[in-house]
Amino acid sequence: MIGNLDHTTLQQLWWLITSVVGSLFLFLTFVQGGQTLIFTTATTEEEKTLIIxxxxxxxxxxxxxxxxxGGALFAAFPLFYATSFGGAYWVWMLILFTFILQAVSYEYRKKPDNFLxxxxxxxxxxxxxxxxxxxIGAAVGTFFTGSSFSLDMFNSVKWGTSYxxxxxALNLFNLSFGLFLVFLARTLGAMYIVNHVDHDALVLRARKATWINLVLALPFLLIILFSLVTMDGFSVDPVTGKIFIEKGKYLHNLLGMPAVLVMLLGGLISVIYGVLATGFLGKNSGIWFGGLGTVLVGLAIFSLAGYNNTAFYPSVTDLQSSLTIYNASSSKYTLTVMSYVALAVPFVLGYIAYVWKLMDAKKLTLAELTSEDANEMY
Amino acid sequence: MEDQILSTVDWARAQFALTAMYHWIFVPLTLGLSFLVAFFESIYVKTGNEEWKKLTKFWMTLFGVNFAIGVATGIILEFQFGTNWSNYSWMVGDIFGAPLAIEGIFAFFLEATFFAVMFFGWHRVSKGFHLFSTWMVAVGSSLSAVWILVANAWMQFPTGMAFNPDRARFEMQSFWDVALSPVAVHKFTHTTSSAFLLASLFVVGISSLFLLQKRHQKMAKRSMVVAAVFGFIASIFCAFTGDEAAFNVAHKQPMKLAAIEGLYVGQEKAPIIAAGIINSSKKPGDDLPAFYQEVKIPGLLSLLANRDANSFVPGINDLVFGNAERNIVGAEQRMVTGKIAVAELTRYKNAKEKGDAAAAASALALFNQNKGDLGYGYLKSPAQAVPPVAIAFYSFHIMVVLGTLFPLIFLLVLYFAFKGTLENQRWLNLACLLSIFLGYVAQQAGWVVAEVGRQPWAIQGLLPVNVASTNIATGNVQATFFIFLALFTALLLAEIRIMLKQIKTGPEA
Structure with missing residues (x-):
């Protein structure tokens, strides 16, 4: 069946698959959010260690x-990979530096003689x-605000600024997007602490942190939503492939794709409910509503950027260099092969969910941190 | 401008080499240690002996410390293709991206999911499920190696693809040709067996330290026996697959083979240089001797390359200037046809843009006639097709010599373990300890052979590195090089100190 799909359908399918992975990443940034809570929500060394x-x-x-x-973007949309990573060099490099730092920090923090x-x-x-x-938020923001680049006839990228x-990060929309994600991640992180930690004082503060961070995220969310429905967008002529500026493009996308509008609103409501349930109703399951909501909002954002004849990585300096899911994608053959590979994704999600359930069946306690397995603890 | 592009390429290459070399300090240990830990835990589960559990947890802790920094350096490699090699990413992303994505789906999630169980699940899951998780981490590590090595093998031996002049890129035609190419199969088997070997050296070496210090002797001897068996099997397999890999190099990358043997003039009954001092002044086509001093074994290179001791092996001169008698087209001639391909591709693209169908058709026809040498059209001189001979030669020979030594070490360990006198062999224990360092030297040398020997190509014969890199001012790549250097060095120091402390503390921690 997959072998019979045409190139356009495969391109749209792969934008969806990539969007799902990206949206799941946004949910999983509760880890990053949690990392920032160690300096605000934890008041003792023990609480900090519990969060970590x-x-x-x-x-x-x-x-x-x-x-x-990154791998899915490389495989499915290599021209985006080449253009964005090679052009917006410093943004990606700085993001990578922060993830290098993260990768060692858990393992090394509590180990004796850890040098730093x-x-x-x-x-x-x-x-x-x-x-x-x-x-990351600022980089995703450029899907809507555009970047300064041009591509030559061999698709070699030339970036328009020396930055x-x-x-x-200097654009209000992009900056708002980034800050919204930071506070959303903190909200999710606090909800996960409530869900997984058995420590009354810390959980109480984490419940409070959920709504405080949501309130802090709201102004940026409003800027994003207001901008999205009022800003000009980058449209693609489906016949000629020419890119042109369309007034109210993303509002048109929302109205033209009601499912996306439903996902966006449903997602936001779900996140808000998750926060209310955690912060005010004493429930521990808020993270699941927050997580589902985040995935839905993420899917809506990526759909707005890529579907309905929209350039998802627009160039503001050379409009025709803008990337669409059609001109940036891999060949039909490669997308077909990768679609067969993607059939394994539900299986992967299945064992992740199973192990998650097993490992989270018991809450984390202070006692576990000092048990016979203490040497393995972070 | 030209100089700046060259300079950017040099820094991009340096950065990739730096990242890859740091990455390959940690990854082979992770690959091999994951299996050794799985062996140890399997014995614990089978025997129920708590001492084996303690032993398992000790090696697992060292595994975890090493794993983290392997992950940190690994993410950079993936994204560096985009940041520093954006033209490469576009031109071959249709083929190269797939293995990386598959690696993520099939391998990384397996590792990431079960890693948490392995370290924090002792009291959260059953004993059997914990063991299963430890094995899944080991399997995940090797699956990860499969796909990244498929990707690397494709850079050495591009297959299963065709050039699309409309998109100006290479596109995949056969996934199975890419995934199951002989180079991919042997690269995976050789690389993973060498990683198992290194991890075995590590366990044997650290255990030897305990014996020398007369600490944790029972645990040390148990670890040494398991690791020496694993290491001995791995080292034999590594030698066998290494021979197969060299056979592939002879046929798919003859220039690399000529460079690693310093063979300038092709000959029948070509000798292996068992040891030698390269003449650094030697250039392709001149009359200078290739070596100041050398020890040859006649016919062995021919045997290795063609399974026939009398066969002809082409030298660097044949591959640069051609050899009509042997029907070898040299880089010099291939550059001529390659430049036609480059020019016709540009003409084709221009004609298409202007809507001149006739001109486009004629350009395309000429391009198709010459496209086999497209990559050579970007070389500046025929000599550029030659990789750095001295680096390739010395790295290869260091790797082979050390690779021959390691099985002997494992055999000696097993012999004295069988006799029950392992703790009395101070000289052997010292040699085992030193072998950890030598194992790392062999690992690094192996990758230097593979990657430096491939130069000047990013994709063998198709895409030279100077075309593959990003069009970005040198200072950016230079700056990130030094940031990576400082960061990785600091993290390496941290890792070494933590490891040493854990070893000093021993399994009592």
């Missing part, structure tokens, strides 16, 4: 999902959870 060990059992999933997101001291590794985690997520992508 809670997040530490999931950090690799987030990391791996990011790597898969526990505090340094905690700061590394904070940098990853704040600067790293902010820059190589850092200029994205």
């Amino acid at each position: 060990n809670t997040m530490g059992r999931k950090w690799e999933l987030t990391f791996t999902t990011l790597v898969l997101f 001291g526990a505090r340094t590794y905690e700061i590394f985690m904070f940098i990853n959870g704040s600067v790293g997520i902010l820059l 190589h992508g850092l200029e994205a």
Whole structure:
């Protein structure tokens, strides 16, 4: 059946698959959010260690999902991979630096003779959870605001500024996107602490942190939503493939794709409910509503950027160099092969969910941190 | 401008080499240690002996410390293809991206999911499920190696693809040709067996340290026996697959083979240089001797390359200037046809843009006639087709010499373990300890042979590195090089200190 799909359908399918991976990554940034809570929500060394060990059992999933997101973009949309990573060089490099710091921080923080001291590794985690997520948000923001680049006849990228992508963080929309993700991640992180930690005082503060961070995220969310429905967008003529500016493009996309509008609104409501349930109703399951909501919002954002004849990586300096899911994609053969590979994804999600359930069946307690397995703890 | 592009390429190459070399400090240990830990835990589960559990947890802790930094350096490699090699990413992303994505789906999630169980699941899951998880981490590590080595093998031996002039890129035609190419199969088997070997050296070496210090002797001897068996099997397999890999090099990358043997003039009954000092002044086509001093074994290179001791093996001169008698087209001639291909491709693209169908058709026809040498059209001189001979030669010979030594070490360990006098062999224990370092030297040398020997190509024969890199000012790549250097070095120091402390503490921690 997959072999009979035409190229256009495969391109749309792969934008969906990539969007799902990207949206799952956004949910899993609760790990990054949790990392930033160690300096605000934890008041003692023990509480800090509880948070770090809670997040530490999931950090690799987030990391791996990011790597898969990159791999899927490389395999399915190589021209985006080449253009964005090669052009917006410094944004991606800084994001990568923060993830290098994260990767070692869990394992090394509590180990004796760790060279840099526990505090340094905690700061590394904070940098990853704040600067790293902010820059990822700014990079995604450029899907709507565009970047300064041009492609020659061999699709070699030439970036228009010497800041190589850092200029994205100076744009209000992009910056708002980044800050929204930072506070959303903190909200999710607090919800996960409530779900997984058995420590009354810490959980109480984490419940409070969920709504405080949601409130902090709201102004940025409003800027994003207001901008999205009012801004000009980058449209593609489906016949000629020419890119042109369309007034109210993303509003048109929302109205033209009601499912996306439903996902966006449903997602936001789900996140808000998750916060209310955790912060005010004393429930522990808020993370699942927050997570589902985040995935839905992520899917809506990626759909707005890529579907309905829209250029998902627009160039503001050379409009015709803008990338669409059609001109940036891999060949039909490669997308077909990768679609067969993607059939394994439900199986992968299945065993992840099974192991998650097993490992989270019991909450994390202070006693476990000092048990016979203490040497393995973060 | 030209100089700047060259300079950017040099820094991009340096950065990739730096990242890959750091990455390959940690990854082979992870690959091999994951299996050794699985063996240890299997014995624990089978015997129920808590001492085996303690032993398992000790090696697992070292595995975890090493794993983290392997992950950190690994993510950079993937994204560096985009940041520093964006033209490469576009031109071959249709083929190269797939193995990386498959690696993520099939391998990384397996590792990431079960890693948490392995370390934190002792009291959260059953004993059997914990063992299963440890094995899954080992399997996941090797699956990861499969796909990244498929990708690397394709760079050495591009197959299963065709050039699409409309998109100006290479596109996949056969996934199975890419995934199951002989180079991919032998690269995987050789690389993973060498990784198992290194991890075995590590366990044997650290255990030897305990014996020298007269600490944890029972645990040390148990670890040594398991690791020496694993290491001995791996080292024999590594030698066998290494021979197969060299056979592939002889046929798919003859220039690399000529470079690693310093063979300038092709000959029948070509000798292997068992040891030698390269003449650094030697250039292709001149009359200078290739070596100041050398020890040859006649016919062995021919035997290795063609399974026939009397056969002809082409030298660097044949491959640069051609050899009509042997029907070898040299880089010099291939550059001529390659430049036609490059020019006709540009003409084709221009004609298409202007809507001139006739001109486009004629350009395309000429391009198709010459496209086999497209990559050579980007070389600046025929001599550029020659990789750095001295680096390739010395790295290869260091790897082979050390690879021959390691099985002997494992055999001696097993012999004295069988006799029950392992702890009395101070000289052997010292040799085992030193072998950890030598194992790392062999690992690094192996990758230097593979990657430096492939130069100047990013994709063998198709895409030279100077075309593959990103169009970005040198300073950016230079800056990130030094940031990576500082960061990785600091993290390596941290890793070594943590490892040493854990070893000093021993399994009592």
